[in-house]
Amino acid sequence: MLRLLTAAKQPVNRRGTDRPRTHRSPPMPQSRPTRSFVRPLVASLALAFAATVANAAPAADVRALAQQEQQPLLDTLRDLVQIESGSKDIDGLNQIAARVAGQLKQLGGTVDILQTTDIYRLDDTPEKIGPAVQAVFKGTGSAKIMLIAHMDTVYLKGMLKDQPFRIDGDKAYGLGIADDKQGIATIIHTVALLQKLNFKDYGTLTVLINGDEEISSPGWRSTITRLAAEQDTVFSFEGSDANGTLRLATSGIGSAYLTVHGKSSHAGARPEGGVNALYELSHQVLQMKDLSKPEQGLKLNWTVSKSGTNRNVIPAEATAQADARALKVSDFNELEQALQDKIKNRLLPESKVDVKFEVRRPPLEANDASRRVAAHGKTIYQELGMSMNVAERATGGGTDAAFAALKTKGAVVEGMGLSGFGAHSNDAEYVQINSIVPRLYLTTRMIMDLSDGKVK
Numbered sequence: 001m002l003r004l005l006t007a008a009k010q011p012v013n014r015r016g017t018d019r020p021r022t023h024r025s026p027p028m029p030q031s032r033p034t035r036s037f038v039r040p041l042v043a044s045l046a047l048a049f050a051a052t053v054a055n056a057a058p059a060a061d062v063r064a065l066a067q068q069e070q071q072p073l074l075d076t077l078r079d080l081v082q083i084e085s086g087s088k089d090i091d092g093l094n095q096i097a098a099r100v101a102g103q104l105k106q107l108g109g110t111v112d113i114l115q116t117t118d119i120y121r122l123d124d125t126p127e128k129i130g131p132a133v134q135a136v137f138k139g140t141g142s143a144k145i146m147l148i149a150h151m152d153t154v155y156l157k158g159m160l161k162d163q164p165f166r167i168d169g170d171k172a173y174g175l176g177i178a179d180d181k182q183g184i185a186t187i188i189h190t191v192a193l194l195q196k197l198n199f200k201d202y203g204t205l206t207v208l209i210n211g212d213e214e215i216s217s218p219g220w221r222s223t224i225t226r227l228a229a230e231q232d233t234v235f236s237f238e239g240s241d242a243n244g245t246l247r248l249a250t251s252g253i254g255s256a257y258l259t260v261h262g263k264s265s266h267a268g269a270r271p272e273g274g275v276n277a278l279y280e281l282s283h284q285v286l287q288m289k290d291l292s293k294p295e296q297g298l299k300l301n302w303t304v305s306k307s308g309t310n311r312n313v314i315p316a317e318a319t320a321q322a323d324a325r326a327l328k329v330s331d332f333n334e335l336e337q338a339l340q341d342k343i344k345n346r347l348l349p350e351s352k353v354d355v356k357f358e359v360r361r362p363p364l365e366a367n368d369a370s371r372r373v374a375a376h377g378k379t380i381y382q383e384l385g386m387s388m389n390v391a392e393r394a395t396g397g398g399t400d401a402a403f404a405a406l407k408t409k410g411a412v413v414e415g416m417g418l419s420g421f422g423a424h425s426n427d428a429e430y431v432q433i434n435s436i437v438p439r440l441y442l443t444t445r446m447i448m449d450l451s452d453g454k455v456k
């Protein structure tokens with residue numbers, strides 16, 4: 001934190017030199033009678049000069065500053081990795097939230113550590129949900145941009161000692177470093193970079209770091225959706241691949257829970273007195289086995305079932321679970337409706353059948369706004385002589401970008417983070433150090449161009 005404080009105190013001008021700012025507009029001697037005319041003139045000249053400089057060479061400045069920011073980013077990353085913050089480790093999450101909030105405050109944001117009151121309870125939602133850190137930076141323009149990442153990990157407390165932060169060649173290793181501590185560090189140092197450029201042309205820059213992504217964001221999904229609905233652009237900082245691919249689509253994950261209530265009876269002496277919940281469950285599962293639509297990426301597969309207590313008792317209860325995947329938000333809605341319709345057809349009319357559908361995470365769908373922003377990202381990478389992929393087809397698991405996209409017409413772009421590998425594995429998780437400068441350059445230039453209306 002100390003290093004960042006030192007760096008943050010010394011804003012440099014847009015040329016990237018450390019020339020003191022006073023050289024640009026020297027104070028006028030107080031005794032001059034014309035000062036009231038001269039001052040506004042000097043001020044407007046200075047403004048014109050600043051504008052010229054800004055147009056002439058922002059790219060070179062950003063690049064040089066991104067290079068200077070690499071080491072501070074690695075320092076932040078080290079500190080974040082060294083705080084264990086599993087999704088259910090509330091102490092650890094509070095600790096890392098305080099660390100992140102402190103750093104964002106130093107950068108001049110209005111920062112709050114939030115506790116959630118709106119919890120979408122899933123089957124596996126723990127009693128307590130970790131906090132979120134929200135920071136808002138106010139600028140002089142109108143563009144509303146949000147940067148999101150998550151501070152919780154899938155790891156249990158105590159695992160850090162076997163995977164501490166370490167740098168080996170061009171890789172920085174550590175527990176949760178790719179998923180998603182690099183995302184937090186990249187956001188913090190993007191904001192630091194904008195501050196060093198003295199860039200404030202955005203309207204608001206909102207940062208949201210939540211502590212429950214790895215458990216499907218039960219506590220922060222509604223906040224992410226609500227805040228994102230007010231934005232023109234949301235960037236989500238999950239890790240990227242070796243090519244820095246931006247993702248415009250992610251698959252949605254859902255689960256269905258089927259519960260059958262029957263009536264128990266002695267299976268030997270009086271089976272006809274019972275209502276066999278297992279028979280009804282079997283009927284239901286079989287009539288719901290063909291609801292997948294593989295051609296559009298909708299999948300429903302029944303995977304877990306349970307019924308009965310004793311061999312000689314007609315089971316009064318039976319349950320089953322299914323895993324669901326979709327690429328379109330509407331597919332989940334239609335699937336849920338199909339399930340509700342199906343249960344009306346029962347094998348045993350005296351049984352009671354319930355089905356509950358849970359959206360663990362909606363899919364993220366590409367829209368025109370996100371395509372435009374991602375395409376602009378490609379041109380920014382070209383300034384570095386690099387190429388970048390944009391993926392419009394969902395490849396893997398869902399992320400919070402999908403919650404951000406639920407009610408916004410703006411762009412939502414996933415994968416803005418560093419090139420990262422080994423997430424959710426017990427072996428070495430790492431980020432590629434040589435992706436730091438291009439990523440800082442990309443995010444900073446992207447925010448500048450969005451703020452200045454240069455993204456067409």
Ligand SMILES: [Zn+2]
Pocket residue numbers: 150179180213238
């Ligand atoms: Zn993640």
